[in-house]
Amino acid sequence: MASMVLYNYFRSSTSFRVRAALHIKGLDFEYKPINLLKGEQHSPEYRKLNPLGGLPTLVHNGKVMPDSAAILEYLEEIAPAPSLFPADPYLKARIRQVCEIVNSSMHPYGNLKITQYLGETLGFTQEQKDQWVQKWVTQGLEALEKTLPEFSGTYCFGDKITMADLYVYPQVITCQRFHVDLSKYPTVMKIYENCHKNEFFQKAHFSRQIDTPEELRAKN
Numbered sequence: 001m002a003s004m005v006l007y008n009y010f011r012s013s014t015s016f017r018v019r020a021a022l023h024i025k026g027l028d029f030e031y032k033p034i035n036l037l038k039g040e041q042h043s044p045e046y047r048k049l050n051p052l053g054g055l056p057t058l059v060h061n062g063k064v065m066p067d068s069a070a071i072l073e074y075l076e077e078i079a080p081a082p083s084l085f086p087a088d089p090y091l092k093a094r095i096r097q098v099c100e101i102v103n104s105s106m107h108p109y110g111n112l113k114i115t116q117y118l119g120e121t122l123g124f125t126q127e128q129k130d131q132w133v134q135k136w137v138t139q140g141l142e143a144l145e146k147t148l149p150e151f152s153g154t155y156c157f158g159d160k161i162t163m164a165d166l167y168v169y170p171q172v173i174t175c176q177r178f179h180v181d182l183s184k185y186p187t188v189m190k191i192y193e194n195c196h197k198n199e200f201f202q203k204a205h206f207s208r209q210i211d212t213p214e215e216l217r218a219k220n
């Protein structure tokens with residue numbers, strides 16, 4: 001049995017971040033699906049691992065780690081090569097800034113518990129939910145588009161995958177699900193297209209996981 005167990009869900013963008021890091025670093029892991037739509041994140045057993053009922057959670061040699069940012073920093077410490085950061089402290093700080101734009105100013109607005117509350121408690125239609133997500137994530141997209149041109153090459157920071165790409169790429173997929181107009185963000189979209197071709201991102205992609213439903217599975 002793998003010493004690493006990842007509780008995750010095929011479509012979760014925060015799960016994607018960790019799957020991609022594990023593939024990039026060549027770390028083997030057992031995939032434990034938690035079906036968010038069936039509410040499995042609220043089960044008492046899962047809540048013992050992750051008090052906010054969020055995905056992902058990593059268990060390594062019996063030690064429990066909730067929260068993608070904490071897991072990614074841990075993986076970087078225990079498997080430093082290949083690194084997800086350049087050596088330069090300034091670039092490291094700017095990469096963390098980009099991660100933070102996605103983590104704090106984009107991801108929460110489209111999170112399931114938020115959109116479920118909008119629908120079930122406030123009576124929002126799907127179109128109103130889309131408008132809500134569009135309004136808030138647009139601020140993040142604008143910040144990314146102002147930040148990334150100075151640093152980007154093939155990917156967010158130069159021509160090597162960094163931590164920033166692990167956050168930006170799956171967030172663009174979430175934006176697409178909520179019909180956000182992405183045509184105004186050419187740098188973000190260039191990076192998205194390049195990440196999409198990367199073998200590790202393809203392996204971690206939502207369409208290729210063991211819990212991906214048949215109709216969403218990649219054909220190749």
Ligand SMILES: N[C@@H](CCC(=O)N[C@@H](CS)C(=O)NCC(=O)O)C(=O)O
Binds near residue numbers: 011013015055067
């Ligand atoms: N900041 C947390 C967020 C975790 C989170 O909320 N993940 C989403 C999936 S992308 C989730 O599990 N949502 C469950 C829900 O909303 O009920 C992390 O990065 O791990």
